[in-house]
Amino acid sequence: MSGAQFTLFSHKGGPNGWKVAIVLEELGLTYDTKFLDFQSGEHKADSHTKYNPNGRIPTLIDHKNGDFVLWESDAIIAYLVDTYDKERKISAADGTKEKYQELQWLFFQASGQGPYFGQAVWFSVFHPEKLPSAIDRYKNETKRVLSVLETVLSKQEWLVGNKASIADISFIPWNDLAINAVLGEGFDFIKEYPAVAAWHAKLGERASVKKIRDDKEKAKTA
Structure with a gap:
């Protein structure tokens, strides 16, 4: 163990682990991934399911809180801010x-x-089969979710209150993946969802998001 406060079980490509990592970075908390x-x-092996019976990621262990274990990404995020964001920065x-x-918004x-x-x-x-x-169903549902965000963000800068919060941050990794891997060629994010695109770009300028995006690219080639 390196002395980091947290151990984060994650996956190089899976968005939910990176979502937790962004929040850890935002709060300046140390962690080993x-x-x-x-x-x-490995996610279904006893070495992991002893912590997370669902055999998915992410799973977080807080070594400075009695090795407290938590899984499900948004539950982890809520725990992190309630326990460590005393100044309510995010x-x-x-x-x-x-x-x-x-x-x-987390739900x-x-x-x-x-x-x-x-x-x-x-x-x-x-x-394996192209269906x-x-x-079409899930691309349309992806657009429906973006439309919900567009409806709100066309009227206000952030999802909750007057600052970026975990409500906003929780959407970043899946949006990254959808824009790049799902909606594909011919999809004009800025034209179709201008408010969401502007919000996503602003979130992308945060130091935590830049670092995690960089970490993700490095992890792919490690």
Whole structure:
């Protein structure tokens, strides 16, 4: 162990682990990332499922809080800000309306963006058969989610309150993947979803996001 506060079990390509990493960077928390090899089944091995019975990523261990273990990315994010974002730099204060709006967007990201974008990637890129009906369905659902974001962000700069928060950050990695791998050639992000594109670009200028995008590229070739 290097002395880092956290161990993060992740995957080089999977967006959800990188989402947690962005929040760790935002809060200045130290962590070691262990990338699991899905091809060899490391995510389903006893060495991982003893922490995460679902056998997915991410899984986080907080070594300075009694080796507390948590899985599901948005639950991890909520834990991190509630425990370590005392100045509420990227989160809303407990008991406020903004806190519940923040949770609203985290739930929407987990139940809407992640599953639909994930299925869009699967059927567009990885599924052994090309099924046009499935590809069209999930591409359309991807656009529907972007449309929800566009409706809100065309009226305000950030999803909650007057600052970037975990509500916004939680969407970054899946948006990156969808824009590059799902919607493909002929898709004009700026033209079709101008407010979302501007919001996504602003988030991309954050030091934490730049670092994690760079780390992800390095991990691909490691």
